[in-house]
Each structure stands twice: as C-alpha cells, then as structure tokens.
Amino acid sequence: MATAEVLVNGNQNDWSDRYYHVDQILDKPGPRTDPSFLAGEEVKKFLREACKILVIGAGGLGCEILANLALSGFKDIHVIDMDTIDISNLNRQFLFRPKDVGQPKAIVAAEFIMNRVPGVKVTPYFGKIQDKDEEYYMQFNLVICGLDSVEARRWINATLVNMVDPEEPESLKPLIDGGTEGFKGQARVILPTVTSCYECSLDMLNKPTAFPICTIANTPRLPEHCIEWASVLEWPKVFKDKKLDTDDPEHIGWLFKTASARAKEFKIEGVTWSLTQGVVKNIIPAIASTNAIIAASCCNEAFKIATSSAAYLNNYFMLIGTDGVYSFTFEHQKREDCPVCGGQALDITVNKEWTLERLIEMLIERQDVQVKKPSLTTATKQLYLQGPPQLEELTRPNLEKKVSELVEEGDYITVTARTLPFDLTLRVTYA
Amino acid sequence: MSAAVSESQDIEQATAAIHSRPPDNKTRRYDRQLRLWAASGQNALESSRILVLSSSATATAVLKNLVLPGIGHFTILDSAITSPADAGNNFFLAGPSSIGKPRAQEAVPLLRELNDSVEGEAVVKDVKELLRTDDGKAFVSAFSLVIAHNLQKDTTDDLSKLLWSDLNYPPLLVVRSAGFLAEFFIQFHEQCVAQPHTDENVPSLRIIRPFSALTQWASSLDFDSLDPTEHGHIPFVIILVKAVEQWKASHDGKLPATMPERRAFKEQIAEMRKKIDEENFDEAEAQAWRIWSDPPVPGAVQSLFGLAPLTPGLTADAPNAGFHALLRTLEAFVSAPDGPGSLPLSGALPDMRTDTESYVKLQTVYKEFAAVEKVRSRLVIAPAISDEEVDTFVKNAHHIRVLRGHRWGEWDADKEALASSLSIFPRETATHLGLAALSNLLSKAPDGSAVTVDALRAEVHKLVGDNVELPEDLESAIGELARAPTADVPNTAAFLGGMVAQEAIKMITKQYVPVNGYCVIDMVDMWTGTVGGQ
Numbered sequence: 001m002a003t004a005e006v007l008v009n010g011n012q013n014d015w016s017d018r019y020y021h022v023d024q025i026l027d028k029p030g031p032r033t034d035p036s037f038l039a040g041e042e043v044k045k046f047l048r049e050a051c052k053i054l055v056i057g058a059g060g061l062g063c064e065i066l067a068n069l070a071l072s073g074f075k076d077i078h079v080i081d082m083d084t085i086d087i088s089n090l091n092r093q094f095l096f097r098p099k100d101v102g103q104p105k106a107i108v109a110a111e112f113i114m115n116r117v118p119g120v121k122v123t124p125y126f127g128k129i130q131d132k133d134e135e136y137y138m139q140f141n142l143v144i145c146g147l148d149s150v151e152a153r154r155w156i157n158a159t160l161v162n163m164v165d166p167e168e169p170e171s172l173k174p175l176i177d178g179g180t181e182g183f184k185g186q187a188r189v190i191l192p193t194v195t196s197c198y199e200c201s202l203d204m205l206n207k208p209t210a211f212p213i214c215t216i217a218n219t220p221r222l223p224e225h226c227i228e229w230a231s232v233l234e235w236p237k238v239f240k241d242k243k244l245d246t247d248d249p250e251h252i253g254w255l256f257k258t259a260s261a262r263a264k265e266f267k268i269e270g271v272t273w274s275l276t277q278g279v280v281k282n283i284i285p286a287i288a289s290t291n292a293i294i295a296a297s298c299c300n301e302a303f304k305i306a307t308s309s310a311a312y313l314n315n316y317f318m319l320i321g322t323d324g325v326y327s328f329t330f331e332h333q334k335r336e337d338c339p340v341c342g343g344q345a346l347d348i349t350v351n352k353e354w355t356l357e358r359l360i361e362m363l364i365e366r367q368d369v370q371v372k373k374p375s376l377t378t379a380t381k382q383l384y385l386q387g388p389p390q391l392e393e394l395t396r397p398n399l400e401k402k403v404s405e406l407v408e409e410g411d412y413i414t415v416t417a418r419t420l421p422f423d424l425t426l427r428v429t430y431a
Numbered sequence: 432m433s434a435a436v437s438e439s440q441d442i443e444q445a446t447a448a449i450h451s452r453p454p455d456n457k458t459r460r461y462d463r464q465l466r467l468w469a470a471s472g473q474n475a476l477e478s479s480r481i482l483v484l485s486s487s488a489t490a491t492a493v494l495k496n497l498v499l500p501g502i503g504h505f506t507i508l509d510s511a512i513t514s515p516a517d518a519g520n521n522f523f524l525a526g527p528s529s530i531g532k533p534r535a536q537e538a539v540p541l542l543r544e545l546n547d548s549v550e551g552e553a554v555v556k557d558v559k560e561l562l563r564t565d566d567g568k569a570f571v572s573a574f575s576l577v578i579a580h581n582l583q584k585d586t587t588d589d590l591s592k593l594l595w596s597d598l599n600y601p602p603l604l605v606v607r608s609a610g611f612l613a614e615f616f617i618q619f620h621e622q623c624v625a626q627p628h629t630d631e632n633v634p635s636l637r638i639i640r641p642f643s644a645l646t647q648w649a650s651s652l653d654f655d656s657l658d659p660t661e662h663g664h665i666p667f668v669i670i671l672v673k674a675v676e677q678w679k680a681s682h683d684g685k686l687p688a689t690m691p692e693r694r695a696f697k698e699q700i701a702e703m704r705k706k707i708d709e710e711n712f713d714e715a716e717a718q719a720w721r722i723w724s725d726p727p728v729p730g731a732v733q734s735l736f737g738l739a740p741l742t743p744g745l746t747a748d749a750p751n752a753g754f755h756a757l758l759r760t761l762e763a764f765v766s767a768p769d770g771p772g773s774l775p776l777s778g779a780l781p782d783m784r785t786d787t788e789s790y791v792k793l794q795t796v797y798k799e800f801a802a803v804e805k806v807r808s809r810l811v812i813a814p815a816i817s818d819e820e821v822d823t824f825v826k827n828a829h830h831i832r833v834l835r836g837h838r839w840g841e842w843d844a845d846k847e848a849l850a851s852s853l854s855i856f857p858r859e860t861a862t863h864l865g866l867a868a869l870s871n872l873l874s875k876a877p878d879g880s881a882v883t884v885d886a887l888r889a890e891v892h893k894l895v896g897d898n899v900e901l902p903e904d905l906e907s908a909i910g911e912l913a914r915a916p917t918a919d920v921p922n923t924a925a926f927l928g929g930m931v932a933q934e935a936i937k938m939i940t941k942q943y944v945p946v947n948g949y950c951v952i953d954m955v956d957m958w959t960g961t962v963g964g965q
Contacts, residue, residue, distance in 0.1 A: 015527050020516030021488070024915035025610055031910030032955055064925065067522050071488075071921035088462045091499055094545055118526050182467050183933060183943060219664075221790040222782055249453050256451065266787045272450035274458075278466065285466040288499040289936065292492065292929030300611075300922040300954050310611060310955045317957050321933045323629045323944040327959040 014119065019044070022073055025309050037308040047073045051306050054140040055079045056129055056156060058105040060286050061146025061178050063095045064295030066109055069144075070117040072303050077113075078123045078140070080132070081106040086247075092288040129156055134163050137173065142305060144298050145177045148284065150205065150370070151419050153177065157190065157198035158340045158421040164193045174312075176301050178294040182285045183321035187297035188332070189305070189313045192341065196315065196332040199340040203368040204332075208282070223263055223270035227279040230258035246281045255280060293319060335368075345412060345425040350403050352430045356384060357399040363415065369424065374417045378407055386417075404430055457548075464500050467628075471823070472940035473501065477548075479939045480504040482571060482601075484558050484579040484590075486511065486538045488919045489608055491523035492928025493578060494542050497935055504550040505542070506574070509535040510557040520921055559586045568593055576935055578604040581919070584874040591618055591839035598741055598750050602938055605839050606931055607866045610915030611954040612908060613927050614866050616963075617934060617945055619836040621741055623754035625824050626942040632729045632829040634777035636797075638671045639686060639722050642771065644796045649673045654703060663709045664786040666793050670715040674700050675722060686722060693723065710784045727773035728765055735833055736762045753816050757824045758831075764808040774828045775804040801825070834947050842949070842963040843867055843894060850899045852962050857902040859951045859960035864891045865908035866951075869916060879916035884909050911955060923954055930959075 019026075026044055029037050037043070053074050055065050058081035069077055083105050085096045095112040096105070106124035113122045125132075129152060137143070137159060147153050157175065165171040175190040177198060190197050215221070216228045235244050235255070245251050256276040263271045277283065297317055304312045319327040337346045346369075350359060360376070363369050376383040383406055384398055385391040398406060407413060407428050415424040458465065465473060479502045483490050486509045494505055511517075513529040521538070529537040535553035543551045561567035571577060577594060579587060587605055594600045595618060602619040637645065649672040654662065678687060678696055687696040697716050704712045728736075735758060742749040749755075764770055778801030780794050805825050824831070842848060852860040868890030872881045887909040891901065930950065937945040948964025 015515050015518070015530075017515035018519035020514075021520045021915075021918045021920050024918035025920060028914055030611070030914045030955065031907050068921050068925050071520055071522060087456060087459045090460050090546075091462075091464055091501075094495060094499055097544070098547075116522065116526065219786045219790075221785070221787055253453065260451070267791045268787070273453060274450070274462070274466075277462075283463070283466065286463040287467065287496075287936075289496040289929040289932035292496050292925050292932070294929075296922050296924075296926035296929060297954075297957065300926065300957075303922060313957045319959070321930075321943070323627065324946045324961060325930065325933075325950050325959055329956070329958050 014048075019073060026307060030310060033310055034308055039309075043307050043309070044073070047306055048075050051142075052076045052078070052140050053302065053306075054137070054143045055146070056143065056152070057081055057146035057148075058093075058095075058109040058124075059083065059089065059146065059148065060092050060180065060288075060291040061295045061298070062105070063093045063109055064291055065144055065146050065178075065299055066095070066113050066122065067117075068296060068299035069302065070113050070120040070122070072299060074302075074306070075120050076123075077120065078125070079106050079110055080125045080127065080129055081109075082126065082128045092286055092291055094288065134159065137163060138171065140173060142302050143173055143175050144302055145175065146295060146298070147177075148179075150202075153198050154202075155421040157192075160190075161192040161197055161341050162422075174305050176298045176305075178298040180286060180290045180294050182287070183290055184319065185290050185294035186316065186318040187294050187301065187313070188316045189301050190315070196334040197338065197341045200335040200338045200342075201316075201332055202370055205367070205370075207367060220262065220266055220268060223259070223268055223272075223275055224279050226259040226263040226266070226268060226271055227255065227276050229262055230255045230276075231280045234258050244280070246277075252277055252280070290321065293321075339424045340422055345427040347429065348426050349429050349431045352402070352404045354403050355400055356403055356406060359403050360384065360399075369415075371415065371417045371424070372419055374415045374420070377414050377416075378411055381406070383407075383413065403428070461501065468936075468940050468942050471626075471819070472936075472942050475940045476501055476936065477503050479575045480506075480573075481935070482506050482508060482574040482577045484577070484582055485509050486521075486523075486534045486553075487580050488517075488521040488921060488924040489606060489927050490578070490580045491521055491538050491542060492924045493580070493606075493931045493935070494538075495523065495545060496928055496932030498542050498545045498549045498551070500936065501546055501548055502939070504552075506552050506554055507535040507539060508554045508556060508558055508561070509533075510555055511535070513537055520919060520924070522921075558582065558590070562586070562589050562593065572597070572600045574601050576601050576604065576938060578606065578931065578935065580606045581608065583877075584870045587870075588840060594618065595620075595838045599748075602836075603839060604931060604935060604938075606927060607870060608919065608923055608927055609866065609869055609912050610918045610920060611923060612862055612866060612911055613923055613952040613954075614863055614949050615927070615931055615934070615946075616839055616949045617836065617938065617947070618839040619834070619938070619945075621751055622834040622836065622938065622941070622945060623751045624832040624834070624941055624944055625754060625757075625820075626827050627830050627832050627944050628942060629830060629944065632731070633721075634779055634826075634829045635725050635773065636668055636721060636780070637725075637771070637773070637776060638668060639675055639725050640727065640771060640773055641672050642776070642800050644800060645669075645672055646676075648793075648796070649676065659705055662705050663711060664784075664789055665711055666785040666789050667711055667715040667718050667783050668780075668793060670700065670703065670712065671718065671722060674703065674715070693719070696722075714784050727771075729774075729829055732761075732774065732829065732831060735831065736765075738833060747815060753820060754824075754833075756816060757821070758833075760808055761824075761828060764804075767807075770807070771804070775808055775825050776801040777826050777829065778802070779826065832944055834945065836947055837964075846894070846896045846899075848963070848965075849895045853895065853899065853902065856960060856962050858904040858907075858953070858958075859949075859962045861902055861905040862908040862951045862953055863949050863962060864894055865905065865912050867891075867894060868909070869912045873916070877917075882913055882916040884913045887912060907955075908953075923952075926952065926954065 028039050051074060055062055058079050085100045085103050085105055087101055089096060095109045100108045104126035106126045110122035110124035113120060145153060160173050160175050163171050172192055178187045211225055211228050216225050220226050256273050259276060260271045301313050304310045314331050316332045317329050336342050337344050363371055363374055373386045375385045382395050384395045409430055411428055413426040481502055483494055486507045511534045513524055513532050513534045515530055517534055518524050518527050518530050523538045523541040533555045535555055539551045539553040591603055594603045598620050602617055604615060604617050606615040649669050687693045697719055700716050740755045764775060778798050780797050868887045871890050872886055875881050934945050937943040946961055948961045950961050952959050
C-alpha cells in the first residue's frame with residue numbers, strides 16, 4: 001500500500017513505509033478532528049508536494065523546527081537568519097559543529113537538513129527579514145518564528161497583518177511563534193486579523209531590567225550597576241564614536257576592567273567576566289531540551305494547520321519546567337486598541353501641565369507601546385522629529401512646551417520610530 | 432592557623448583569576464546552560480552514565496538533548512533492526528542507508544557527533560533476555576539513570592521491580608507515546624533537591640527577629656537628626672526594623688496581624704517620612720509584607736524535620752546521606768537553645784534604594800552574620816561534607832525539597848485511587864488509562880492489529896473496575912490511540928525528547944524539582960497535566 005503511495009506522489013525519494021508513523025495520523029480522523037479533514041492521498045499530496053513553509057530564525061528553535069518539519073513531510077522549506085555561528089550556540093543548535101563557527105546559520109542548517117533527510121528542499125536566506133517584501137512573504141502557506149528579538153517579531157507580525165486582504169483568503173498567513181528562557185517557554189498561533197496578534201500581547205513581556213541612570217552614576221550597589229556604568233557612561237566618554245561590539249573579547253575585557261575598578265572603589269563584590277558579558281549582551285539562558293519542547297509545539301501546530309488532521313491551538317501555550325511540569329493553555333484576547341490589528345487609536349490621558357518631553361518619556365516607559373526615540377506629528381504640524389538634524393533642531397523647542405498648548409483635546413498624534421514597524425495613532429484627552 | 436589563612440587566600444586569588452579572564456572554550460560552549468545550573472550542575476551531568484532502552488525517534492530525541500549539554504556517557508540497549516519506517520521518522524539514522532542494520536549502532540555515531548566529550552555505545556541485545564541473567568541485572572543497575580521508551584508491558588514490570596529493589600539502584604524514567612498522546616513517569620525512592628530554583632519562599636531578612644548588628648544599627652540611628660539626603664537613603668530594612676520596634680512598644684510586644692493593624696503599620700511608616708517623595712520609605716511600605724508572615728522555619732521545611740530517612744542508620748554510603756546529615760544539622764541549629772530559633776541567615780540581600788555606603792555596610796552585616804551562623808551550624812555536621820555543599824545548603828535552606836516517589840505500576844493496581852483521580856482529573860487520568868490499555872493490547876500484538884476503541888475501553892474497565900463510569904474524555908483519548916496505535920510521530924517524539932531530557936537533567940543535577948507522578952501530554956488540544964503522584 002505504501003508502495004502505491006510512492007507512485008501516486010511520484011517522489012523518487014519516498015521509499016516504501018517512509019511515512020508509516022505520520023500516515024497513521026493522515027489516513028483517518030480522530031474523535032476531535034474537524035469534518036473538513038481530507039484523510040488519505042489528498043492531504044498527503046498537499047503536505048508533501050504543494051505546501052511551502054517559511055522558518056524565521058535558524059538558531060536554538062530554528063534548528064529544531066527545520067528537523068521536525070522535514071521529518072513530518074514538509075518538502076519545501078525556506079529559512080531566514082542573519083546570524084553566523086558562535087561557539088556558545090553549540091550546546092543546543094544541534095545542526096552546527098565546531099568547524100562551522102563563523103559560517104551563516106541559515107546556510108549550514110539548510111545543508112545539514114538536506115543531507116540528512118532525503119528529498120527535502122531547504123532554501124536558505126542569509127540576511128534580514130526586513131530585506132524581503134510582501135510579495136516574498138505571500139508565497140508561503142505558513143510562517144514559523146523562532147526568534148530572540150522582540151523587534152523582529154513585531155516587524156513580521158505587522159507585515160503579515162498588513163498583508164491580509166479580506167477578499168483574498170490566501171493572503172492570511174498563519175504565524176506560529178515560539179520563545180524560550182531557561183526551563184520556560186511559550187508557543188502560540190496567530191491568525192493575522194482573526195486572533196490576537198504579537199502586538200496585542202506586548203504587555204505580557206517581562207519588563208527588561210533597566211537601571212536608573214542616577215543609580216549607575218551616583219549610587220551603585222550591585223556589580224551590574226558597575227558594568228552598566230562602564231558600558232553606558234564610560235565607553236562613549238573614552239571611545240567617542242567607536243561603537244561597542246559586545247562580541248569582541250577586547251571590548252568585553254575593557255568593560256570588565258573598568259567595571260572591576262569601579263566596583264573596587266565602591267567596595268562592591270561580584271563583577272566577573274561572565275557577568276559582564278551577561279549584562280552587556282543581555283544573555284538569556286538557553287538549553288536544548290526547552291527549545292526542543294517549544295519547537296515541537298510550533299511544528300505540531302504547523303502540521304495540524306497544514307493538514308487539518310486535528311484542531312490547532314487556540315491560541316497560547318506556556319510551559320514552566322522548574323517545579324515539576326506546569327503548563328497553561330489559553331485564548332489570548334485581541335486588544336481593541338492594538339495599533340497593528342485593532343484599527344482603533346490608542347486613548348491616552350495626559351496631564352494638562354505635561355510637556356511634550358514628559359509625554360515622550362511616558363511613551364518610552366509604557367510596556368504596551370515599547371518605543372525608543374519616537375517622532376510625533378499631528379495632521380497639521382510636526383511636534384518633534386528625531387531626524388534629520390535640521391528638523392530635529394527646528395522641533396526641539398516644542399519639547400519644553402505643554403502638550404495641551406500644541407494639541408487640541410480629542411486630536412490625534414501619530415507616533416513613528418525606526419524600531420516601530422507601523423504608525424501608532426494616539427487620541428489625546430486631558431486630565 | 433596562618434597556613435589555613437594563606438591557603439584560603441590562594442583559593443580566593445585563584446578563583447578571582449578564573450573570573451577575570453575570558454572563559455575557555457568549554458565554558459564558552461556551555462555558557463547558556465552554566466548560567467542556569469552552574470559548575471556544580473555541569474559536573475553532575477558530566478559524571479552521569481545513562482542507559483536508554485530503545486533507539487526509537489523518541490529515544491534518540493531524548494538522547495540528543497542530553498548529549499548536547501554534556502552527560503558523561505550513554506548506552507543504547509536495543510536489538511531492533513532499522514526498518515524503512517524508522518529511517519523515515521528518526522533524525523539520528525542515516526535515512527534509507529540505515530535500513531537493515533542494527534538501529535542502535537546506526538544511531539550512536541550520529542548522536543556522538545553532537546558533542547565530542549560524550550562517550551556513547553550501542554549494545555545490540557534484547558533487554559528482556561538481558562534481565563533474565565544476573566550479569567544483565569548488574570549491568571542495568573550500574574547506570575545513574577535508566578530511560579525506557581514504549582518498552583513492552585511485562586519487560587517494564589520486570590525492569591521497574593529490579594530497579595526498585597535496592598535504594599542504591601538508579602531511577603527509571605518510563606516513557607509511552609502513540610500519535611498525539613504521551614506520558615512519562617519517574618520511578619525513584621527519594622529525590623533531595625538542595626537547589627530547587629523556585630522562588631516561592633523568599634529567604635528571611637530577619638526583620639522581625641533581628642540579630643544584634645541589625646538592632647544596633649536601627650536603634651543607634653536617630654532618623655530625625657539626619658539631613659534630608661541621609662534620611663532619603665536609609666535602607667528599607669533598617670526602616671522596617673525600627674518601625675517594628677516602635678509598633679511592638681505600643682502594642683504589647685505584638686506584631687500587626689489584622690488588616691486594619693497592617694494598614695496602621697503602613698501609616699506609621701508613612702509618618703516617618705521627612706518629604707513625601709522619599710523613595711526608600713515608599714519601598715519600606717511596599718516591602719512591609721516581609722513582616723506579615725515570616726515564620727522561623729517555612730512549613731515545608733519544618734515538615735522535613737519529621738521525615739524519617741529511608742535508611743534508619745544513615746550510614747555514609749546510604750543514598751542522600753549528605754543531604755540528610757545536613758537536614759539533621761539544620762534541625763539541631765533551629766532547636767538549639769542559644770540559637771536564633773529560625774533557619775540560618777542566607778546572607779543574600781536584595782537591591783534597595785539607598786546609597787552605596789549604606790548598602791555595602793548592610794550587605795557586610797548580613798554576610799558576616801550568615802558566616803557566624805554557618806560556623807555554628809557546622810559544628811554538628813559530619814566531616815565528609817564539603818564546604819561548597821554546606822554553603823549551597825545554607826543559602827537555599829528556605830527552599831530545600833525532598834520528594835518521595837513510587838514504584839512504577841503501583842498506581843495502576845489501585846482501583847480506588849484511579850477511580851478517584853478519574854473524577855477529579857478526568858482528561859489526564861483518562862489519557863493515562865488509555866495509554867496503559869494500549870500497552871496491554873500491544874503486548875499481545877505489537878503491530879497494533881488488536882487495537883480498537885472497544886478493545887481499549889474494555890482494557891480500561893479491567894484497570895478501574897467494571898462499575899466505574901468513564902468520562903467523555905476517555906472516548907477522545909482512546910479514539911486518538913486507536914487512530915495511531917504504533918505511531919511515533921516526529922513532533923510528539925521531539926516534544927517528549929525535550930520534556931524527558933528536562934526531567935533527566937533535574938534528577939541528575941539535583942537542581943530544579945522533577946515531576947512526581949505521571950506527566951500526561953495531549954498534543955491535539957495541547958495540554959499537559961500530572962496525576963498519580965500522591
């Protein structure tokens with residue numbers, strides 16, 4: 001029977017019984033399977049011959065995702081990653097070996113998968129997701145993200161939400177997103193414009209540990225404060241425009257020496273090389289097993305969506321493995337005022353006495369906005385622009401003016417920023 | 432004496448030197464995991480020897496996640512010959528070219544290439560046969576952990592009985608899966624966790640039970656005479672010690688206990704301010720919870736004091752002998768008439784809004800007193816325990832955990848317990864029962880030909896009793912099992928590979944808290960749950 005399938009699928013690489021395990025799922029429905037499931041040849045043909053899937057990230061999650069997809073029967077896989085392989089990747093990114101250090105992750109991972117799993121085509125792109133346009137993303141049936149950057153996730157999320165054309169069902173690309181930290185992780189399914197999107201849940205992220213500048217400058221107490229002093233205040237003072245490269249051991253060495261000297265001066269203990277690197281690179285602990293769990297959940301959802309063999313996750317799964325195994329599956333709700341998928345302006349209440357500068361500070365601090373260096377405009381005027389320099393200079397005096405003098409109650413302010421992949425609209429009320 | 436001092440300085444200097452150099456290649460390779468389990472966890476992993484029964488897709492997925500972080504050694508024991516189906520679902524076989532060759536032998540080199548420092552070997556033998564011989568039993572019992580995937584029911588029975596028969600035999604991790612459903616169970620007598628990395632009990636700062644240096648500081652400091660800058664830099668710990676002192680003086684020596692009293696206590700703190708925007712006083716109010724409930728010994732730790740060791744004599748070679756010796760020492764420390772009547776001070780101090788000088792001074796006060804208490808608690812400690820172990824134990828004394836496990840299969844023989852669990856956790860218990868029923872049917876016909884929904888339901892009834900009403904969830908579970916009774920699908924295998932490796936790492940490093948009971952997994956509705964651990 002399996003031999004007959006090979007002939008039907010016409011793929012010379014599919015030996016008899018190759019898909020013995022997966023086919024048990026694809027040959028008949030389970031008790032919870034949706035009636036639209038087309039068991040048998042049709043679904044296998046779609047999965048193995050037509051379905052095209054994009055994997056963003058070829059790191060800790062990406063390596064696992066590529067292997068799982070290949071074994072599950074996806075044959076046309078694309079992968080994007082802008083990074084090269086580092087020795088610290090080797091404790092979990094299992095498609096890489098010491099000889100590969102310095103090589104592009106996407107290319108090495110793609111070659112490894114194609115060597116190990118016959119008949120699977122993996123097309124790598126060594127570069128940024130922002131290099132690609134809507135036409136590129138439109139070619140895929142599904143997108144899986146294994147990223148460690150909030151910025152990149154916001155970008156792909158906003159891009160896929162923007163691509164949805166209600167007249168064109170094919171334009172809706174399910175986005176499956178995973179993330180891990182130590183023994184914890186989460187996987188979620190986003191149907192752009194239908195379910196809650198990445199931007200809707202921005203406030204669920206842990207607030208990054210930011211130390212107040214006055215603590216760093218005047219009252220350091222922890223070794224971290226000394227390291228921040230070295231990297232944030234001393235580096236630019238000593239090296240002027242030379243950019244700090246956190247991958248350069250000489251740069252880390254200088255920071256470590258400088259932070260150690262300050263720690264000694266203040267009798268603070270605990271500055272080590274490893275802590276210095278951890279603080280300046282914002283290192284998140286990562287292990288193979290947690291990545292395996294989360295990548296498997298992502299691929300399981302991709303497989304269920306591509307085949308309809310079982311209902312897909314609605315829409316968020318989180319797992320904590322520190323104390324026994326605790327997991328929580330729930331539906332994350334859409335935010336009506338989500339700037340990406342909600343379509344409504346974000347209502348903000350501003351104190352009548354606040355200056356424009358104070359408003360900008362508030363936007364930077366807000367966990368559901370997360371913006372750095374925003375530019376603000378209204379329909380009729382430029383409130384403050386970060387660049388070019390002439391316009392910055394021209395609008396700078398506004399920073400000290402009261403917002404209430406610049407914007408009428410109920411008016412809209414548009415916020416743009418280099419790190420923000422969309423325009424954020426605010427509606428202002430005064431308190 | 433002077434020799435000892437210079438020796439300790441050498442160690443300090445040597446340690447400082449290690450911490451001030453760029454790390455070596457091994458440290459760089461393991462950096463992201465050393466930040467979790469540190470050198471002590473890594474050493475434990477590197478000394479471990481793991482036996483895996485089967486080289487299925489799930490088994491190799493587990494091994495991948497143990498070889499990468501660097502266990503010492505693994506052996507795959509499996510007599511299977513690679514089938515075309517194996518070559519299709521297992522990433523650690525070389526595709527069609529492995530077909531017809533011993534599966535374990537094909538998998539070992541592809542796993543070993545993940546990490547040069549890990550030893551691995553294949554033993555192409557049948558585990559059932561092996562367990563019939565004394566040599567075979569000795570071989571299996573000599574590992575630090577044994578993991579079995581979809582092993583036949585009667586073989587799992589034999590294996591679990593063997594490994595349960597001696598307290599020094601290794602824990603056994605039993606893994607079962609079919610299609611979208613899976614479960615695993617860890618059989619162990621006792622797991623002592625000195626570093627659970629959970630944050631449920633915050634180490635006490637002894638604000639309501641202050642040691643002399645703390646009391647002196649608080650009472651010698653005349654808040655009112657300080658200038659505004661100094662006043663704005665008093666550490667919250669000192670503010671709270673002072674506030675508690677004042678409260679007790681006007682409340683018959685009692686602490687604020689009721690809601691109104693607690694509110695009044697916070698108001699008392701607010702009145703101590705000089706200006707409304709003193710952040711250290713905001714912090715003192717926000718941290719007032721530290722005095723609401725600060726038992727001398729957290730309940731969970733107190734209950735460990737009454738725990739009888741599994742080996743009454745506690746000889747030095749008994750399992751967890753060091754941990755139990757430390758536990759007894761801790762108990763003696765708490766009950767010593769001249770002691771604080773509480774757990775020793777951990778020495779850790781959270782960051783707080785204050786100036787550098789006050790913070791460093793307070794940190795020194797805590798560290799010095801923690802050292803005093805550590806010395807005092809050491810007096811009773813068996814000499815065989817290293818300084819490092821004592822340090823870790825004292826630092827984590829508020830969190831330590833002891834788990835007592837069960838023999839695999841014990842729960843399945845307890846009809847009453849199963850029926851009760853079925854009514855409290857229907858979907859988890861139903862899925863476990865379904866997998867147990869499937870295993871029974873597969874032992875009759877390994878190809879799955881005897882598996883039907885009706886046959887599975889009948890097996891479940893045999894386990895729980897005929898008159899127990901089965902929940903709706905059982906139909907979902909057995910329907911899914913009948914659909915794919917022998918399917919080791921890649922995503923489930925990878926998911927289990929991660930889950931089981933996490934548990935293996937917890938068992939080996941004795942850091943983090945492992946699952947006690949059956950961890951059941953459903954990848955259709957994507958949930959996990961634990962049953963049968965009571």
